[in-house]
Amino acid sequence: MEVATALTIFLAIFLVVITAKKKMSSHGRLPPGPTPLPLIGNFLQIKSSQILNSLIKLREKYGPVFTVYFGTRPVVILCGHDAVKEALVDKAEEFSGRKTMPTQERFFQGHGVAFANGERWKQLRRFSLSVLRNFGMGKKTIEQRIQEEAQFLLGEFRKTNEKPFEPTYFLSRAVSNIICSIVFGNRFDYQDKEFQALMEMINNSFQEMSTAWAQFYDIYVGFLKYFPGPHTKIYDKLEDIRLFIAKRAKKNRETLDPNNPRDFIDCFLNQMEKEKSNPAN
Incomplete structure (x- = not known):
């Protein structure tokens, strides 16, 4: 009985090794x-x-x-x-190929500029660059936004009364506000609860993707995707961000003027309307 058990275990290990080697060589x-x-x-x-x-x-x-x-x-x-x-x-x-992590693939399913691949990514990239240029990226207008945000940042620095402070959160809010002014059409006050919630959600998602469990999942997704556990927490974090953006997109859709886009979301909604009959999208 013990010999049969040992032989079974040996054969199982042998098959796993052979399968792994074939996968690596492929x-x-x-x-x-x-x-x-x-x-x-x-x-x-x-x-x-x-x-x-x-x-x-x-x-x-x-x-x-x-x-x-x-x-x-x-x-x-x-x-x-x-x-x-x-x-x-x-x-x-x-x-130009873009390989994403399994933790991201399961949620985004190949959509979005950062997570798409192939022809879909090329089209999204062309569209995004065109929109960003229209909103001042690489032009004087984006420089003006940066200078304006720098003044708000200096104001926050002055509030510390020259005492030592951790600058990371101040700087991240400033950079995020410049992005938000393009994506959402407006900057946020640093004390705005909605803005603080967004910053916290983004920070939490990056922290979760950096955990040992998330990295372990990325490596052994073929096995772990069938089991619940700490490696699935990242999806709750990403879902919070998705709901936030979906709420903003709904708000934009309700007040959308196709001839006068206010931000990136408006441009994207217009493009969706133009291509809704295209079976390739």
Whole structure:
């Protein structure tokens, strides 16, 4: 009985190893890198508390472009200005594919400028750049918005009465307000409850995506997606943001003037109306 049990366990482990190896070898030709182990990949070469130092050490051996495996997921590492420029500028078309994390894929399902891919992403990118230019991106008008927001930021600094303070939250609110003025058509007062709630939701979502559980889920999504647990908390955070934006979009739709778009949302609603009969969208 014990021999049969041991044999069963051995066969199960053998099948898992073979499956993992086949999956790793199916990614095609990748840059060189340390040999990954089945299931755990290169975790032995990358210390979780010293990821940057671990990657720098690997660069010394494999060069500025190399591959490491986080579990069964291959990740190509680009080190240094020259490698990044060659990939993202000189060969921008070849590297235009956009791979997202499973934690994001399940929620966004390939939609949105940041999470789309292929032709959908190219169309969204063209549309977004056109709208942003119309609202002053890269022009004097956006400079004026930044200068205006800088005055509000200085006002907040003065309220500290020259006492030591943590600047991160002040700076994040200023940058977010410039983005909000384009997306939502107006800036928020720093004490605005709705604005503070949005900032907290965004901050919480990024913190949750950075947790060990979320990263573990990204690596072993094929197994963990069938089970509840801490790795699913990120979806509650993202849902809060979705509801916030949906509320703003509904408000815009109710007062929409197609001939006088006020912000990015109005432009997007107009574009949706133009293309609603297009079966490709």
